[in-house]
Amino acid sequence: MIVDSYEINEEDIFTWVKSNxxxxxxxxxxxxLKKIALAVSELLEERDVRAxxxxxxxxxxxxVAYDEARSIGVDAIIHIGHHGPVWFKPPGKPRVLFLPAFSTLNPTRLVAQAAREAKDAGASSLAIVTTIQHAKWLPALKEAVASEGLEPITGSLSGVEGLIVGCNYASIRQADDVVVVAGGLFHALGAAIWSERPTWSADPYQEKVSRVELRNVVARRLYAISKAIDARSFLIVVSSKPGQNRVSLATRVKRTLEERGRRVLIAVxxxxxRELLENIQGFEAFVNTACPRLALDDEGVFPGPVLNPGELKYVLSGSVEGYSPRDALVFDLRLLDGP
Amino acid sequence: MIVDSYEINEEDIFTWVKSNxxxxxxxxxxxxLKKIALAVSELLEERDVRAxxxxxxxxxxxxVAYDEARSIGVDAIIHIGHHGPVWFKPPGKPRVLFLPAFSTLNPTRLVAQAAREAKDAGASSLAIVTTIQHAKWLPALKEAVASEGLEPITGSLSGVEGLIVGCNYASIRQADDVVVVAGGLFHALGAAIWSERPTWSADPYQEKVSRVELRNVVARRLYAISKAIDARSFLIVVSSKPGQNRVSLATRVKRTLEERGRRVLIAVxxxxxRELLENIQGFEAFVNTACPRLALDDEGVFPGPVLNPGELKYVLSGSVEGYSPRDALVFDLRLLDGP
Structure with a gap:
């Protein structure tokens, strides 16, 4: 079934529903992709499955909407558009089918263009990554990059070659430059922050190639960290979402900051x-243990300077020396053992 | 402990925490009342309870935040400012302490003024209701109403004399007029809709008495219902909140509307x-099985005409004949057995 420019495997749905x-x-x-969800709901209701x-x-x-599923007494979830669970181990119930929605828009020409631009800029190898929507094009993309005379480099995430998600770019292997196939600049920005390499965005929806600029992001992060160094009170944000819930990390951060004389509260x-954060008055800075992209892409949500856990070491040392943009995407607890 | 103009019983907290x-x-x-929550968190942390x-x-x-509590592995919830569970039976765990925050602002003078105005308008009895914040003043309020020469009338909800909540005004007993002690006009409006009697608001925060006007609300409800009568497709809103979750009712409404040839989908x-509703395109009208006040007070949240379950009978009969504002606050399933 094709909905807009996405391909959905109906048989996968029927097989999974039946076998469960x-x-x-x-x-x-x-x-x-809500329109795809509506189309899937119609498919199911035609087959007497209540959707x-x-x-x-x-x-x-x-x-993953476990809480909603439980609240309505449903023990099967079809989760469209993401490749699988991120940062959590799925409980046995409710069961979840992760159903990819593959884009039919061919990004090969765009990636070839990015390869030429990277080559002109001096690169001889190019790491290729995509969101799950565009992952099926990867063999063609590798060929296109090779045709332009660069070595195509790929790694894997969760068994999918070239796959990236918003908080994990570990499939980017060592290469001169990086090309990211995804809509908008969100993933290209994440890839640039993670890889610290020259990064090209190839957007199949806008049919546009552009080079990502990190300067503004880095400036904003350094400004936030500098302000947080002076803060006397911190609100730590914890998410109740299954793969964003880091309450142990939050508790550890709380203790660490309290040992340094800061007043700290954890909020769930x-x-x-912004509205919810503004209801909790009296905190000068924020530590975000939920989605790390909140601090990078939606910083305005926070009424004061916000840090991701990997950036906390600068507050503890009182200096931004040795700053790396990648810290924003790191959850390594050992960072808290710093000076 | 007093926070702003609210009194909290610290001993109740310590006793409950200890006994659990x-x-x-x-x-x-x-x-x-988030400021009270912050104060309670400090009280608890001073006693080595993690808050x-x-x-x-x-x-x-x-x-009640059961999902959040479970997500962070907490099995005790202190729920401030409401009197107890509404429309659901609490599960054994997590345990919940419903902790009232009693207002120290004396509303007696305001209620006496409302009584005089009601008397001038011809009333000889006055029903008195309050939110839990002002419930402690009820004996004084009854006295004040009697002093003005009117018969004070009270009923009970959940064992609390005079208590109202936003979706249940059953403690309003038969009387000529009604006075509502609460901040803003939200509860006075609810009381007027439920009782269909002349209703006075006595607002202790604004120190203001005013008579509630239903005309605008009724006009908006009639307009929404009339438009929904012609709708061919309905999105039914279900809430995952424990006391707002009416998935059985939603399923029943879906079947009823489908039998009348409408296309229907249930969304959780x-x-x-508004943002979430706008992501789900293609529905001409909405049935709200969540908080009934959404349709009354936040109608703008819905991108099209919205009905509460008790108003659905007009869509089924194709006419607004016999319309009563109280229908908006009724969840009686038998309404669906109509023509």
Whole structure:
């Protein structure tokens, strides 16, 4: 079945529903793919399976609607548009089918263009990564890069070659430059922050190639960290989403900051919004243990300077010396053992 | 302990925490009382109980943060500012202490003024109701009403004399007029809709008495219902909040509308927002089985006409004949057995 420019494997759905004996299913999709969720709900209802739509955002494979499913007594979830669970081990129930939505838009020409630009800039190898939507094009993309005279480099994430998600770019292997196939600049920015290499965005929706600029992000991060160094009180943000829930890390951060004389409180959110944060008055800075992209891409949500856990070491040392943009995407607890 | 103009019983907290052996507690409060939640968190941490704040809204006794508590491994919740569970039976765990925050602002003078105005308008009896914040003043309020020469009338909800909550005004007993002690016009409006009697608001925060006008609300409801009569497709809103979850009702409504040839889908929300509703395209009207006040007070959240379950009978009969504002606050399933 094709919905807009996405291909969905109907047989995968029917096989999974049948083999799980599911009579009631909750269907989830990110905001941009809600139309696919509606189409899947119609497919299921035609086959006498009761379908419910989750209206919530579904930001990633970290954000599976277990709570909603349980609240309506459904033990089968179809989660569209993400490749699998991110940062958590799925419980046995409710069961989840992660259903990819593959883009039919061919990004080969764009990646070839990015390869030429990278070559002109002096690169001889190019790491290729994509979101799950574009992952099927990877063999063609490697060929296109090789045709332009660069060595195509790929790694894997969760067994999918070239796959990236918003908080994990570990599939980017050592290469001169990086090309990211995804809509918008969100993933290209993440790849540039992680790899610290020259990074090209190839956007199949806008049919546009552009080089990502990190300067603004780095300036904003350094400004936030510098302000947080002087803060006397911190609110630590914890998410209740299954793959964003880092309450142990938050507790550890709280203790560490308290030992340094800071006043600290942990607050629990489902969705982190400015409105909710503003209701909790009296904190000068924030530590975000939920989605790391909040601090990078939605910094304005926070009413004061916000740090990701990997950036906390600068507050503890009182200096931004040795700063690396990648710290924003790191959850390594050992960072807290710093000076 | 007094925080702003609210009195909190510290001993109740310590006794409950001790008798439940709680070492970790999640503290919830409605947005306007978050400051009390912060004060309670400090009290607990001083006694070596680990305190977490729920950043979410806590709209009522229907909105207890079980999911958040479970997500951080906490089995004790202190829920501030509501009198008890609304529309659901609490599970054994996590345990919940419903902790009232009693207003120290004396509303007696305001209620006496409302009584005089009601008397001038011809009333000889006056029903008195309050939110839990002002419930302690009830004996004084009854006296004040009697002093003005009217018969004070009170009923009970959940064992609390005069208590109202946003979706249940059953404590309003037969009287000529009604006076509502609460901040803002929200509860006075609810009381007027439910009682269909002349209703006075006595607002202790604004120190203001005013008579509630239903005309605008009724006009908006009739307009929404009339438009929904012609709708061919309906999205039914279901909430995942424990006391707002009416998935059985939603399923029944779906079947009823489908039998009348309408296309229907059920969508599940934690918080119902315009943004989330707009992501689900293709529905001409909405049935709201979550908080009934959404359709009355936040109608703008819905991108099309919205009905509460009790108003559905007009869509089924194709006419608004016999319309009663109280239908908006009724969940009686038998309404669906109509023509």
């Amino acid at each position: 004996g599911a009579r009631k299913v909750l269907i989830q999709a990110p905001d941009g 419910f739509i989750s209206a919530s955002h579904a930001w990633g494979g970290c954000d 959110f489902n969705e982190v919004t | 052996g709680a070492r970790k507690v999640l503290i919830q409060a409605p947005d306007g 977490f704040i729920s950043a979410s809204h806590a709209w009522g006794g229907c909105d 929300f934690n918080e119902v927002t």
